[in-house]
Amino acid sequence: MADLTTEFVGIKSPNPFWLASAPPTDKEYNVRRAFEAGWGGVVWKTLGIDPPVVNVNGPRYGAVWGPDRRLLGLNNIELITDRPLEVNLREIKAVKRDWPDRALVVSLMVPCDEESWKYILGRVEETGADGVELNFGCPHGMSERGMGSAVGQVPEYIEMVTRWCKANTRMPVIVKLTPNITDIRYPARAAKAGGADAVSLINTINSITGVNLDNFAPEPEIDGKGTHGGYCGPAVKPIALNMVAEIARDPETRGLPISGIGGVTTWRDAAEFLALGAHNVQVCTAAMTYGFKVVQEMIAGLSEWMDAKGFASVSDIVGRAVPNVTDWQYLNLNYVTKARIDQEKCIHCGRCYAACEDTSHQAIWMKEGRVFEVNDAECVACNLCVDVCPVEGCITMERLAPGTVDPRTGKVVEADYANWTTHPNNPAAKAAE
């Protein structure tokens, strides 16, 4: 049996699955039930300075659904905790006392002055919590008040506040980043420069989930008006994966512990985050969609997969895919593939044909009797047909063996790796030795 215990910035937890700072972690009742269900840790819902914020009293969430009303993306305009600081602190202390083996990190967001941060850090330390996470990510409401993503979008502020926090607490400091920026490496570098023990990402993405076409209000709608909210859930995972990978492979931040967040719904999502350099994962929308019990699938699935692959501990997976993330210019241009249609599996829907004929390279023939075949002389191996085919494994990409001729280019496929940097069409190409 694989060992799922993890240690993240010195904080131990029985598995790498933490609940992200959000409604699931907004009170003692929730967190106790989450621990009972098996979650390895939680980041408590973001605390602020009293008086507490107030939330809207109409819908906080908007959604995007897939087939069968599967929730694919969730948008929210909720603020940080709207309960008094003292209540939260008391509950944090009580929960930590009863669950010493679980990670309990407290998320914080206070105005941009050192005194405020110093004050709240002191109060959190008294609870016995394991660490703090600085919420520089919330993209709505709080950002209008100069907090949340308003800080996270300015690397200098990130560095400054992180430095204040490191100077005022002995607890590990995790900096939670906003994805609402152009290059995630800058805020990550700033966090590191400020002395952060780790970064966590992503927080939610600015979004409007839809428009009511009767009254022309954006959704979620409050009395005929709406505002951009934070997008999360399965839909944001690809964005989050890339950002995690960018930080993991950036020479300036390499080795900085990362807590991966964004659309983690199954064991597989978690394994992917870990492989791309996250040391653990945080989950919000999956728990909000399916309840706390969903972690049981994540635990069982990850453990089963690790056993099957022979990985003994979580650290064996962390970062395994990072060396394979590279820049476009280094991809092998001599790797030549062609689409292959398995006639046994094909159900003759013609979607591959429509995609290729109408929008790509006219490389699929539709023959007598709805037989679909690939014309190697035109196939550029774009993969679009694979992606639109409704039958899993029906169309595959097969590599042309070195030495064979690619009928599209008429050239012999070379065995050697060669990339854009040395390609003759590249004006800046360095001459090969």
Add this chain to the structure above:
Amino acid sequence: MANSPHTPGVVPGRLAREAIEANFSDLHPPLDDHEARVAADRCYFCYDAPCVAACPTEIDIPLFIREIATGMPEAAAKAIFAQNILGGMCARVCPTETLCEEACVRMEAEGDPVEIGRLQRYATDRLMAKGVHPFTRAAPTGRRVAVVGAGPAGLACAHRLAMHGHDVVIYDARPKPGGLNEFGIAAYKTTGGFAQAEVEWLMKIGGITVETGRELGRDLDLATLRRDFDAVFLGMGLAGVNALRAPGEDLENVENAVDFIAELRQAEDLSSLPVGRDVVVVGGGMTAIDAAVQAKLLGAENVTIVYRRAREKMPASEYEQNLAAAKGVRIICEAMPVAVHGDGAVREVEFEYTVETPEGLKGTGERFRLKADQLFKAIGQRLEGAPEGLALEGGKIAVTGPGRTSLEGVWAGGDCTPGEDLTVVAVAEGRDAAEDIHAWLMG
């Protein structure tokens, strides 16, 4: 001249061998990977899921289906086997339409439940195909438990006890283990020798020995078992069969449906198994349906089930009734057998229509006869050979809580105790008794 459905009498080979083979192939063919993924995606992962409550073994259905959806059928199988070690058989034979699938919220939503049974089969098949056993035994406790009956109840009990480190000896009167999994369940529900393969796989836990051909009451007695073992579990099913109590019952070709089915299940070659041209089955339960359907699949020309009460009262589920109808079996309700006619062998069965009255079921006086060269009695099994000294209830072994009988150190479960006679119920009772025995032994 080869036989055909029209050949008079009780003869083998009414259909070509290939036709019979096709007839007896899987009733619910296994799902392939894609089908399983699509079926699993329909599950809502309900909170406190009603399907779980409707499963007698309380398998964590939303969890195992989610594990299939995330590409981990082996993890799914472990979740199933943790609750129900015969999850493979149950996936094939459970009347899901009256259990988990009836309770599925998608029944309420659209009358089309998540295919829990077939998904369960998908997951369990995957793990069992690997030939590995997912559990390991606890350290030996040195305690020994005797289990009487190698049916689902006995097997589930033995497995759970062995897992806890106890040594188990199973005694069974029949030449093979499996109970009705091996001798009773319809052949098209458990194809390809699955029942024996499952027993062998289950035994891999270790610590269990099976002694076949050993009958309690003939070769063994309860007092000796109680003396030689630390505890005893009785899972002996219902070995007796109810009689029609109609004149002519002893004519040739009047048989117990369960004997016909057992013979069918053990037949090497179904095309050598004789069956009548006009077959009449008396009864209204699963056994009646199975006997009738299988007679039809063997090539009988006319098969009629006659049940004494109204259609709604039939113990066989609507699904089973429709299955019989789809195979061409005729179902007559509200008629009871009054005489079996024939000369040496049965020729006709005489029935009287019935009516429900406050005093019970009564004949109306109106009678009719059905042509029959084979008559199957399927009006219920009963407990036979229960050891002396055990308190009974309604003709079955009385139990309290998790299968405790009136005798200290003796537990019972499955068909021989009160409750519904289903494979999955037997598994639940065997498992729960094992937990209780374990607590008692170690307490």
